[in-house]
Amino acid sequence: MAKAQTSILETKRLTLRPLTMDDLDVLATLYSYPEVRKYFPDRTLTYEETKKELEWIIDVCYGRHGFGLWATIHKETGAFIGRCGLIPWALEGRSEVEVAYLLAKTYWGQGLATEAAQAILGYGFERLPVERLICVIEPENRASAKVATKIGMTYRKEVEDEFGWASLYAIARPGITQD
Numbered sequence: 001m002a003k004a005q006t007s008i009l010e011t012k013r014l015t016l017r018p019l020t021m022d023d024l025d026v027l028a029t030l031y032s033y034p035e036v037r038k039y040f041p042d043r044t045l046t047y048e049e050t051k052k053e054l055e056w057i058i059d060v061c062y063g064r065h066g067f068g069l070w071a072t073i074h075k076e077t078g079a080f081i082g083r084c085g086l087i088p089w090a091l092e093g094r095s096e097v098e099v100a101y102l103l104a105k106t107y108w109g110q111g112l113a114t115e116a117a118q119a120i121l122g123y124g125f126e127r128l129p130v131e132r133l134i135c136v137i138e139p140e141n142r143a144s145a146k147v148a149t150k151i152g153m154t155y156r157k158e159v160e161d162e163f164g165w166a167s168l169y170a171i172a173r174p175g176i177t178q179d
């Protein structure tokens, strides 16, 4: 019998649970859609590239950091509708943790990313000793920037990483005035 998976987070409409290699097919299908991957510097991913990312999430993110991207399940339908969670970053010489969200297009425009991101933010500040949480967003990705601001982040500046320039949004841990 398959082992029951404990969820990481529950919101009104979503369950976030750890990803496993059993999610590879559905994640690879999601990552193959150009619209879903439009604002990612590496664009659509192949099955093999998705497999490498999934291995990195499980081995490095969960294994070393204790957090990562999680399978995002729509409670009403039981469908796997995306992956949202926390990503460790080294940005301009500083260790950061990003609130990340990606959903299947059918589920856009219902406030689901904001619902997930809000819960992830709360989880991040509760569980991790971070001074702030960030989002690194392609400047033209208006929907993503909107989600970041709706969970209380503000635009800080443009940052350069190995993929090019992106907009940095951040929110300080409650009680911290300067991050």
Ligand SMILES: CC(C)(COP(=O)(O)OP(=O)(O)OC[C@H]1O[C@@H](n2cnc3c(N)ncnc32)[C@H](O)[C@@H]1OP(=O)(O)O)[C@@H](O)C(=O)NCCC(=O)NCCS
Residues within 6 Å of the ligand: 035, 036, 037, 039, 101, 102, 103, 104, 107, 108, 109, 110, 111, 112, 113, 114, 115, 136, 137, 138, 141, 142, 143, 144, 146, 147
């Ligand atoms: C970004 C993403 C997760 C948003 O998901 P979602 O569930 O539709 O988001 P929400 O419904 O919670 O909120 C989106 C907000 O952006 C707004 N929005 C959507 N498209 C927009 C656009 N082109 N310009 C301006 N605002 C836009 C919506 O109106 C909504 O704001 P509102 O509630 O004030 O009306 C989804 O578009 C997605 O998965 N995109 C592909 C992956 C991706 O780019 N992830 C982010 C990487 S940084």
